[in-house]
Amino acid sequence: xxxxxxxxxxxxxxxxxELLLGHTVDTNAAWLGGELGAxxxxxxxRYTVSDEEPEIRWAVRDAMGAADLVLVSGGLGPTPDxxxxxxxxxxxxxxxxTDPDVLESIRARFLEAGMQELPExxxxxxxxxxxxxxxxxxxxxxxxxALETGGALVVLLPGVPRELRSIIEGSLGSLLxxxxxxxxxxxLSRTLHTSGIPESLLAQRVRERLPEGTGDVRMxxxxxxxGVDLRxxxxxxxxxxxxxxxxELERKLGPILDPWRFHGDRGDLADAVVVALRARDTDLAVxxxxxGGLVAKRLxxxxxxxxxxxxxxxxxSNEAKIRHLGVDAGTLERHGxxxxxxxxxxxxGVVRAFDAGAGLGVTGIAGPGGGTAEKPVxxxxxxxxxxxxxxxxxxxxxGDREAVRERSAQAALMLLLRLLEGRATxxxxxxx
Amino acid sequence: xxxxxxxxxxxxxxxxxELLLGHTVDTNAAWLGGELGAxxxxxxxRYTVSDEEPEIRWAVRDAMGAADLVLVSGGLGPTPDxxxxxxxxxxxxxxxxTDPDVLESIRARFLEAGMQELPExxxxxxxxxxxxxxxxxxxxxxxxxALETGGALVVLLPGVPRELRSIIEGSLGSLLxxxxxxxxxxxLSRTLHTSGIPESLLAQRVRERLPEGTGDVRMxxxxxxxGVDLRxxxxxxxxxxxxxxxxELERKLGPILDPWRFHGDRGDLADAVVVALRARDTDLAVxxxxxGGLVAKRLxxxxxxxxxxxxxxxxxSNEAKIRHLGVDAGTLERHGxxxxxxxxxxxxGVVRAFDAGAGLGVTGIAGPGGGTAEKPVxxxxxxxxxxxxxxxxxxxxxGDREAVRERSAQAALMLLLRLLEGRATxxxxxxx
Numbered sequence: 001x002x003x004x005x006x007x008x009x010x011x012x013x014x015x016x017x018e019l020l021l022g023h024t025v026d027t028n029a030a031w032l033g034g035e036l037g038a039x040x041x042x043x044x045x046r047y048t049v050s051d052e053e054p055e056i057r058w059a060v061r062d063a064m065g066a067a068d069l070v071l072v073s074g075g076l077g078p079t080p081d082x083x084x085x086x087x088x089x090x091x092x093x094x095x096x097x098t099d100p101d102v103l104e105s106i107r108a109r110f111l112e113a114g115m116q117e118l119p120e121x122x123x124x125x126x127x128x129x130x131x132x133x134x135x136x137x138x139x140x141x142x143x144x145x146a147l148e149t150g151g152a153l154v155v156l157l158p159g160v161p162r163e164l165r166s167i168i169e170g171s172l173g174s175l176l177x178x179x180x181x182x183x184x185x186x187x188l189s190r191t192l193h194t195s196g197i198p199e200s201l202l203a204q205r206v207r208e209r210l211p212e213g214t215g216d217v218r219m220x221x222x223x224x225x226x227g228v229d230l231r232x233x234x235x236x237x238x239x240x241x242x243x244x245x246x247x248e249l250e251r252k253l254g255p256i257l258d259p260w261r262f263h264g265d266r267g268d269l270a271d272a273v274v275v276a277l278r279a280r281d282t283d284l285a286v287x288x289x290x291x292g293g294l295v296a297k298r299l300x301x302x303x304x305x306x307x308x309x310x311x312x313x314x315x316x317s318n319e320a321k322i323r324h325l326g327v328d329a330g331t332l333e334r335h336g337x338x339x340x341x342x343x344x345x346x347x348x349g350v351v352r353a354f355d356a357g358a359g360l361g362v363t364g365i366a367g368p369g370g371g372t373a374e375k376p377v378x379x380x381x382x383x384x385x386x387x388x389x390x391x392x393x394x395x396x397x398x399g400d401r402e403a404v405r406e407r408s409a410q411a412a413l414m415l416l417l418r419l420l421e422g423r424a425t426x427x428x429x430x431x432x
Numbered sequence: 433x434x435x436x437x438x439x440x441x442x443x444x445x446x447x448x449x450e451l452l453l454g455h456t457v458d459t460n461a462a463w464l465g466g467e468l469g470a471x472x473x474x475x476x477x478r479y480t481v482s483d484e485e486p487e488i489r490w491a492v493r494d495a496m497g498a499a500d501l502v503l504v505s506g507g508l509g510p511t512p513d514x515x516x517x518x519x520x521x522x523x524x525x526x527x528x529x530t531d532p533d534v535l536e537s538i539r540a541r542f543l544e545a546g547m548q549e550l551p552e553x554x555x556x557x558x559x560x561x562x563x564x565x566x567x568x569x570x571x572x573x574x575x576x577x578a579l580e581t582g583g584a585l586v587v588l589l590p591g592v593p594r595e596l597r598s599i600i601e602g603s604l605g606s607l608l609x610x611x612x613x614x615x616x617x618x619x620l621s622r623t624l625h626t627s628g629i630p631e632s633l634l635a636q637r638v639r640e641r642l643p644e645g646t647g648d649v650r651m652x653x654x655x656x657x658x659g660v661d662l663r664x665x666x667x668x669x670x671x672x673x674x675x676x677x678x679x680e681l682e683r684k685l686g687p688i689l690d691p692w693r694f695h696g697d698r699g700d701l702a703d704a705v706v707v708a709l710r711a712r713d714t715d716l717a718v719x720x721x722x723x724g725g726l727v728a729k730r731l732x733x734x735x736x737x738x739x740x741x742x743x744x745x746x747x748x749s750n751e752a753k754i755r756h757l758g759v760d761a762g763t764l765e766r767h768g769x770x771x772x773x774x775x776x777x778x779x780x781g782v783v784r785a786f787d788a789g790a791g792l793g794v795t796g797i798a799g800p801g802g803g804t805a806e807k808p809v810x811x812x813x814x815x816x817x818x819x820x821x822x823x824x825x826x827x828x829x830x831g832d833r834e835a836v837r838e839r840s841a842q843a844a845l846m847l848l849l850r851l852l853e854g855r856a857t858x859x860x861x862x863x864x
Contacts, residue, residue, distance in 0.1 A: 018654050020475040022465025023663060026458055029480070033454025043452040045487070048461070048478035055477070079635050079653055119636045139830075160655070162831065203511050204551045221511055222450050223592070231455060286746075292732025293725035296746040300724025303800050303833055311746040313756075314718075314728040320743040320786060324756070354752060368735050398571075399594065401735055 007235070008180045010036055011063035012046045015056055015074035015084050016159060019048050028073045028157075028164055035168055039176055040184035041069060042235075051075060056087035064152040068180065074159030076142040078121040084156060085127060085145070092149060094129035102126040102134065106141045135171040137163050144168075146175055153179050185236040190246045192253070193267045194260040195227030195414050202228050205256045210249075217245050225403055226410045229267055230257075262417060269413045270298040276420040277308040282357030282386070284416075286312035287325050287350035289337065290364040290380060294409045310354045315346070325349030325361075336375070338363050340392045343381035348430060351385050358386040358420065362412045364397075366404045380408045384416040390430035391419050439667070440612045442468055443495035444478045447488055447506035447516050448591060451480050460505045460589075460596055467600055471608055472616035473501060474667075483507060488519035496584040500612065506591030508574040510553040516588060517559060517577070524581060526561035534558040534566065538573045567603040569595050576600075578607060585611050617668040622678045624685070625699045626692040627659030627846050634660050637688045642681075649677050657835055658842045661699055662689075694849060701845045702730040708852040709740040714789030714818070716848075718744035719757050719782035721769065722796040722812060726841045742786045747778070757781030757793075768807070770795050772824045775813035780862060783817050790852065791817040794844045796829075798836045812840045816848040822862035823851050 012032050018024040026048065033043045044067060049055040056075070063070040075084030089096050103126035107118050125142045128134060135144030135155070140163035145156040155175075157164045177184060194202065199221050206219075216237070222229040232249060234242045250257075264272035277284055286295045296312045299305050313324045318337055321327040326349040327342060335341045346361025364380030371377035376396065383392040393415055397407040418424040444464050450456040458480065465475045476499060481487040488507070495502040507516030521528050535558035539550050557574045560566060567576030567587070572595035577588040587607075589596045608616060626634065631653050638651075648669070654661040664681060666674045682689075696704035709716055718727045728744045731737050745756045750769055753759040758781040759774060767773045778793025796812030803809035808828065815824040825847055829839040850856040 017650075018652055018663070019462070020465050020478065021469050021663075021665075022462040022467070022475075023652075023654055023661070024656075025462040030451070030454040030457040033452050035454070037453050043454075044482065045491075046452065046478075046480035048480075050476070059477075078632055081652060119632070121636070121639070122632060162835070200510055200551070200554060201547075204553070207553070220450060220455075220513065222455055224456075229455075231450070231453075233453075288725075288728075290732075291729075292737075292741075293720075293728030293744065293746070294732075296720075296725030297723075297729045300722075300726075300746070300748065300837075301834070305724075306748050309724075309748055311748040311752040311756075312725070313745055314725070314732070314743040316732065316738050316741055316743040324743075324745075324785070353756070402733070403594070405732075 006183065007185055008041045008069055008176070008183050009044045009067045010041045010069040010071060011067040012043055013056075013059045013063055013070060013072045014046065014048045014159075015051060015072060016048075017050050017081070019074075020050055028159065028161055031161070031165060032071055032073070032168070035172065037187050037189075039173060040186040041176065042187070051081040051083060053083050053087040053090065056084055057091045060088055060091055060154065064149065064154065068152055069176070070152050070154045071157060072154065073157045073164055076125065076156060076158045078119070078125050080121075082124075085129070088147070088154065088156060089129040092129065092147060092154070094131060094147065096127040096129055098123070098126050099128040099134070102128065102143055109141055133175075135167050135175070137167050138170065139163055139166045144171065148179070187233060187235045188237065188239060188242040189231055189233040191267060192230040192232070192250065192257060193227065193262055193264060193269075194230070194257060195262060195269060195410055197228065197260045199223040199228045202256075202260075206230075206253060209252060209256055214249060215245070217249055225399070225406045226269065227260075262414070268302070269410060269417065271302050273413050273417050273420070274299065274302050274305050274308055276417055277358065280357075280420060283308045283310050284358045284360070285310045285350045285354035285356035286360040287346035288312060288314050288362050289316060289321070289346070290366045291362045291405050291409045291412070292316065294405055295360060295362060295412060298409060298413070310356050313350055313353065321346065325353060338365055338375050338379055338381060340381050340383075340394055343383040344390055344392050344430065347383040347385040347390060358384070358416065360384050360412050360416055362408055364404065364408055366401045366408075368401060378404050380404065380411075382408065382412040382415060384412065384419045384424070385430060386416070386419045388429060388431075389419065389427040391415055391424040391427035438615065439617055440473045440501055440608070440615050441476045441499045442473045442501040442503060443499040444475060445488075445491045445495055445502060445504045446478065446480045446591075447483060447504060448480075449482050449513070451506075452482055460591065460593055463593070463597065464503055464505070464600070467604065469619050469621070471605060472618040473608065474619070483513040483515060485515050485519040485522065488516055489523045492520055492523055492586065496581065496586065500584055501608070502584050502586045503589060504586065505589045505596055508557065508588060508590045510551070510557050512553075514556075517561070520579070520586065520588060521561040524561065524579060524586070526563060526579065528559040528561055530555070530558050531560040531566070534560065534575055541573055565607075567599050567607070569599050570602065571595055571598045576603065580611070619665060619667045620669065620671060620674040621663055621665040623699060624662040624664070624682065624689060625659060625694050625696060625701075626662070626689060627694060627701060627842055629660065629692045631655040631660045634688075634692075638662075638685060641684060641688055646681060647677070649681055657831070657838045658701065694846070700734070701842060701849065703734050705845050705849050705852070706731065706734050706737050706740055708849055709790065712852060715740045715742050716790045716792070717742045717782045717786035717788035718792040719778035720744060720746050720794050721748060721753070721778070722798045723794045723837050723841050723844070724748065726837055727792060727794060727844060730841060730845070742788050745782055745785065753778065757785060770797055770807050770811055770813060772813050772815075772826055775815040776822055776824050776862065779815040779817040779822060789818070790848065792844050792848055794840055796836065796840055798833045798840075800833060810836050812836065812843075814840065814844040814847060816844065816851045816856070817862060818848070818851050820861060820863075821851065821859040823847055823856040823859035
């Protein structure tokens with residue numbers, strides 16, 4: 001029988017009533033898709049099934065028919081609804097045996113956690129189907145289990161995201177290159193990040209600019225609440241050739257994308273802001289009303305942000321705006337807390353309060369309450385201050401409270417980035 | 433032929449390369465699962481397939497064999513990779529026709545958005561398969577499309593989450609009760625929220641407490657980084673009987689759960705804190721270092737939190753802790769910024785600065801950098817102040833930066849809740 005060839009096709013099976021009932025969002029499936037793509041494996045389908053042995057057996061059997069690699073996540077834990085191990089062992093006729101090494105490492109973890117003895121149900125986690133290869137789990141008790149079946153390679157993984165990730169990051173690459181020699185042509189991709197332009201408008205302009213299409217490069221528009229990513233993908237190309245294709249496309253798209261584009265690690269605009277601050281050797285403080293800490297939270301999500309982020313004030317009440325940001329009580333009374341003047345005064349005030357090189361102020365009505373005819377829910381004013389100049393914008397953002405807050409934080413960060421980069425042409429002089 | 437009976441079984445099909453590649457997390461599938469459960473529909477499986485007509489046809493055909501209701505989300509938009517409409521129309525032999533009403537409403541939206549004319553690709557969105565019922569989309573251009581097939585009811589929905597939600601919330605309930613008369617026995621569930629006890633320990637104690645099992649009630653443990661939920665579920669019971677079952681279980685589990693339990697809308701501890709503050713007619717300010725705005729953000733996620741949340745200070749630098757929170761420079765030097773004394777001084781300081789009735793202070797090392805042998809990454813001190821008493825805790829949280837920050841925010845909110853409820857027995861007198 002000739003060895004199978006061509007790219008490796010994978011099916012991901014995620015197991016759990018909580019996924020079907022919608023109590024848990026399936027982040028594992030997305031993360032696995034990204035990891036497998038980077039390893040050159042094409043995920044062709046995903047199935048999600050309940051915690052029932054017949055359903056798990058159906059999904060794994062069906063997946064084995066459609067793919068070379070079947071990844072099953074969930075149902076390896078100690079509780080009674082964890083039946084994946086039993087279902088797959090039954091399907092593949094592999095008796096389960098207690099593995100002394102796994103048992104010992106589980107026992108050691110329990111001792112370390114201060115427990116005297118191993119609870120009986122946790123012993124089940126040490127059961128391993130005959131012939132399975134164990135994949136180490138550095139952060140939990142259940143190891144991954146790889147089973148060669150003659151056809152597809154079946155890999156069982158715990159459902160707890162950090163355990164699954166840690167097993168995959170440690171073992172999957174070497175397992176796959178051993179099992180599928182010469183069959184892992186990498187999928188290479190490049191993502192261009194934009195914020196502030198709607199998907200349909202961007203797609204239209206791109207189509208007008210590229211009437212002849214994108215050749216060997218697949219292009220996808222990935223909108224979310226923070227903006228639209230353009231993902232360029234090629235398969236089976238060497239990196240130099242792929243890079244040439246990507247750069248040619250980027251050059252053609254430049255005039256359309258540049259006003260909206262930013263460069264941030266993992267598509268994060270907050271990362272782009274931190275990098276821009278560092279490049280200008282300056283630091284930042286933020287004053288937030290409607291975003292209530294979200295802008296500060298996004299900046300401090302970035303490891304090492306502390307070298308350019310000093311901190312900020314969440315000033316929900318008018319009194320806090322006056323007391324901690326030096327906003328003038330008369331300004332608040334004349335223009336209202338949600339106004340261009342107050343946004344600017346907040347940005348200037350927080351720059352003074354933290355002796356910062358740059359500042360942001362955001363004030364608005366996130367809803368659902370608090371809107372008026374003149375200032376409906378979604379009305380937001382935001383201001384960025386840097387180097388003696390202040391740029392102020394007002395918008396009415398659509399969506400619910402979370403959407404308005406996310407959009408406000410993103411728009412404020414984008415305004416600051418433009419100001420730092422000298423692209424906010426309407427900024428005016430400000431004392432700060 | 434007798435009418436089908438029994439509970440309605442659904443399969444959810446989500447469509448999109450971005451889902452398989454892992455660029456997008458499938459939040460629609462989870463949300464749909466929750467909505468369908470509440471309507472009495474049992475989701476038996478989920479499939480995710482790529483943006484290719486044969487794959488979509490395979491999934492919908494297979495789902496029609498396994499279910500009474502097939503919900504397909506994604507691929508109804510204007511871009512060339514949106515092919516769900518064509519795939520399903522082809523599978524079911526329903527020619528596509530441009531619907532004048534849909535076309536007109538799309539045109540009106542574009543005019544309203546300030547665009548002169550409708551781009552050609554957007555006209556595709558107005559195509560409707562013959563015999564389809566249109567489900568209004570109040571927030572986007574593509575309507576939902578319901579197709580009766582003789583067997584399963586097939587419903588096509590856009591992939592943009594807020595459009596999908598808005599269609600479902602507006603139309604699905606009445607559609608299903610018309611299509612499946614008398615076949616929607618509700619699934620009733622109750623969720624008990626805990627924070628601070630690991631899943632395996634909780635599961636063990638519950639098992640010891642309930643050696644005879646849980647009878648007609650299904651129990652699931654749903655751990656995430658913020659805590660562990662216990663979900664109790666019954667199907668086909670009337671609400672009074674279900675309530676009796678739930679209450680009996682809750683009573684039995686009380687002694688085990690009470691130390692860790694909280695009551696918050698959608699399982700949100702921040703909501704529980706807001707409710708507890710309101711009940712005591714007091715208000716809160718927060719001082720954050722390592723959580724960098726996350727605690728404030730979580731509190732302001734709650735609509736209407738402004739009546740009890742005054743604001744806070746994100747004090748990343750030592751200087752900000754001294755200047756804005758009045759933390760003593762000597763305390764910082766003697767104990768270090770990550771210490772019980774500084775956490776307490778931050779809580780007390782923010783209470784003074786905002787003239788608040790309650791305060792929180794959080795300081796720690798979220799990583800990946802900044803750890804030492806004595807204070808490794810994950811070391812966090814947090815303090816809660818209320819009514820002249822202050823409770824302080826120190827922990828070493830496992831996980832990466834995001835995990836440490838999430839766990840810190842959750843633990844700090846739990847400490848404050850206990851203090852407000854008089855359950856933090858080790859709190860000591862403090863001037864605030």
